[in-house]
Ligand SMILES: Nc1ncnc2c1ncn2[C@@H]1O[C@H](COP(=O)(O)OP(=O)(O)OP(=O)(O)O)[C@@H](O)[C@H]1O
């Protein structure tokens with residue numbers, strides 16, 4: 001079978017906050033286009049650290065070192081301009097963080113404003129409606145578009161943040177425990193949304209919730225102490241894990 | 256046994272409470288004394304003409320006193336001068352101070368930023384009379400004369416550190432996630448600063464600006480070296496100009512005009528009070 005370039009590929013990626021220790025150790029994994037990949041593992045194992053490397057968030061902090069390669073469509077992002085990378089790799093944070101001074105409308109468009117892209121009123125309206133619809137928030141907020149995004153509930157705010165990230169048409173969407181601050185109903189909304197969204201974007205999601213990983217992801221990574229212990233089909237990882245550490249984690253004996 | 260201990264504690268508690276109340280009252284006494292004196296003595300002079308007419312000459316004042324009439328004229332020249340100089344100082348100090356504060360907040364770990372930060376502290380602690388004399392050397396001498404411009408330069412220098420600090424502090428306490436969210440959308444640092452961080456910090460920065468204004472509005476010493484004073488209403492920025500605190504000093508030095516001190520003081524006090532209330536209100540509103 002002919003091999004296609006993976007959407008995202010880690011090649012011996014190492015990340016360290018201090019000289020002495022590595023928070024992520026020699027992670028190698030290829031992620032296919034239009035899939036949802038879950039990253040699991042006990043607290044402090046380096047999930048967020050790995051995820052944040054993909055949109056070069058670590059560049060903001062000069063003492064963090066990232067080694068190895070991370071390929072986006074075959075191109076090493078560590079050698080690219082952060083701004084170019086971040087336009088193609090969106091991110092949704094653990095705590096919903098709509099921009100507090102912007103209206104719902106402007107929040108959706110904030111990516112364009114921040115990139116200095118000018119749009120006509122008609123284009124703006126179309127983008128806002130399309131994106132809010134795709135996160136199924138449109139019906140709830142269409143009459144209050146000029147209100148501040150922070151007036152929304154936590155779950156709505158998180159969907160607004162997803163809409164904001166999607167508006168830039170990223171190839172990859174990074175999500176760091178996007179539902180950990182939300183109630184089960186809001187969580188369910190977002191999970192359904194992600195299943196829908198994988199048609200247009202490749203999603204990499206950190207989650208502590210094994211049920212969530214099972215429900216939405218097709219591939220899963222299990223990390224432990226900075227290492228990628230196991231990576232494969234979610235189905236298989238849950239029913240028949242190869243590594244003892246994965247087994248221990250899944251049965252609740254660890255973490 | 257146990258009961259006794261609790262009782263002892265309750266008594267201690269009472270004592271503490273009363274002690275604190277007493278000390279608080281003591282501290283408040285001078286404050287109320289000042290407010291009371293200025294209000295009582297200044298209230299009589301407040302009239303429409305006090306705000307619309309310039310300072311009377313000593314001769315006119317003397318005549319009025321002899322005739323047993325209230326002193327004519329007011330402090331309009333001072334109010335206009337203060338507003339002109341404050342306005343020019345604000346227009347320069349606010350953007351400059353915000354830029355500098357943003358730089359310090361973003362690069363707090365670099366040597367240069369630490370150095371600038373140290374200088375800011377130093378500037379904030381510099382006695383105003385020294386700022387006045389330096390502005391005299393830098394502006395009045397080269398321009399060959401006292402002027403509103405020189406006065407506003409002195410006020411601007413005094414306001415800068417306050418604005419820089421409040422901008423820096425407010426930006427630093429914003430959650431890092433805000434900046435990261437902006438950068439994650441592909442914005443460059445300048446745009447994220449302009450469109451996300453600074454707007455979010457607006458409340459704190461605005462409060463800082465108001466406090467900086469209320470801090471310099473009563474400054475007299477630096478204006479003596481720079482604005483000098485002027486007995487009529489004037490709008491020219493390259494000529495000597497009056498200011499309310501300068502007038503208070505002039506009134507004090509002229510036995511015929513001393514009556515006017517309290518009205519001018521009351522004006523300054525009320526203005527500062529208003530600014531403080533406004534900044535409190537805005538800080539509260541922004542934090543909701
Ligand atoms: N800013 C930092 N400076 C120094 N060390 C850090 C920093 N952030 C994280 N670390 C360390 O890196 C390791 C991985 O942290 P990371 O945040 O990636 O874990 P995580 O898997 O996301 O955990 P959690 O599930 O709790 O979010 C941890 O040992 C942590 O102590």
Ligand SMILES: [Mg+2]
Nearest residue numbers: 047048049176
């Ligand atoms: Mg984490």
